[in-house]
Amino acid sequence: MTVHIGAKPGEIAETVLIPGDPYRARWAAETYLDDARLVTEVRGELGFTGTWRGHPVTIQGSGMGMPSLSIYANELIRDYGARTLIRVGSCGGMQAHVKVRDVILAMSASSVSTPSATILRELNYAPHADWGLLRAAADAAEAIGAPTHVGGIHSSDTFYDERGDLTEQLTRHGILGVEMEAAELYILAARHGCRALAILTVSDHLQTGEELPSDQRERSFGQMIEIALAAAFPGE
Ligand SMILES: O=P(O)(O)O[C@H]1O[C@H](CO)[C@@H](O)[C@H]1O
Numbered sequence: 565m566t567v568h569i570g571a572k573p574g575e576i577a578e579t580v581l582i583p584g585d586p587y588r589a590r591w592a593a594e595t596y597l598d599d600a601r602l603v604t605e606v607r608g609e610l611g612f613t614g615t616w617r618g619h620p621v622t623i624q625g626s627g628m629g630m631p632s633l634s635i636y637a638n639e640l641i642r643d644y645g646a647r648t649l650i651r652v653g654s655c656g657g658m659q660a661h662v663k664v665r666d667v668i669l670a671m672s673a674s675s676v677s678t679p680s681a682t683i684l685r686e687l688n689y690a691p692h693a694d695w696g697l698l699r700a701a702a703d704a705a706e707a708i709g710a711p712t713h714v715g716g717i718h719s720s721d722t723f724y725d726e727r728g729d730l731t732e733q734l735t736r737h738g739i740l741g742v743e744m745e746a747a748e749l750y751i752l753a754a755r756h757g758c759r760a761l762a763i764l765t766v767s768d769h770l771q772t773g774e775e776l777p778s779d780q781r782e783r784s785f786g787q788m789i790e791i792a793l794a795a796a797f798p799g800e
């Protein structure tokens with residue numbers, strides 16, 4: 565057990581899917597895993613372990629924002645031996661061709677800052693996805709016919725952002741969507757020799773103003789869960 569995860573040793577799988585929303589974790593575990601059982605509920609941040617096609621999988625909520633994600637990713641990797649970490653999150657669409665409910669595979673994650681900035685200092689490190697996971701996810705998305713985009717995203721510290729000029733520059737530079745965790749996940753995975761990918765479903769759109777309600781963000785983003793599981797275990 566760690567300060568923030570109540571699972572016993574051996575109760576967390578090497579492959580972990582990480583939504584921000586703990587109730588998305590519960591829905592995904594109940595919907596896609598066999599024999600899913602609750603292994604931690606410290607602070608209400610639910611984690612479940614079960615199997616997918618015989619492979620052990622944990623689905624652990626991270627909370628919102630990079631500081632919270634950093635706590636869970638650090639403990640999953642350093643204390644529980646997680647090796648493959650796939651974020652399954654929602655994001656805001658930032659390009660006209662990216663529609664609500666489309667899937668984004670985050671090849672890279674730009675940011676203004678991350679919790680790792682104190683370690684990286686002057687280095688403008690480029691947080692990026694694991695190539696094997698990214699390729700497998702793209703194959704899986706194509707196989708199920710999910711409308712999918714592959715490219716750069718922005719990991720923000722601010723949901724209610726007031727920097728319209730920053731959004732404009734991100735959009736101008738081809739950023740597909742905005743969320744709040746992937747950059748730090750990619751940096752931590754690189755630091756600890758793990759594999760990471762962020763798979764996002766577009767829940768709202770910065771240009772059109774469309775937005776899905778919270779119950780749909782919690783329980784209806786099944787294609788990204790299917791893609792994540794297929795990417796973690798290609799060939800299954
Ligand atoms: O749906 P999740 O995975 O929480 O991801 C997005 O939603 C939250 C904001 O509503 C942030 O955590 C953002 O990254």
Ligand SMILES: O=c1cc[nH]c(=O)[nH]1
Pocket residue numbers: 654655656657723742743744767768
């Ligand atoms: O961080 C996020 C997540 C969903 N939608 C947004 O606009 N931002």
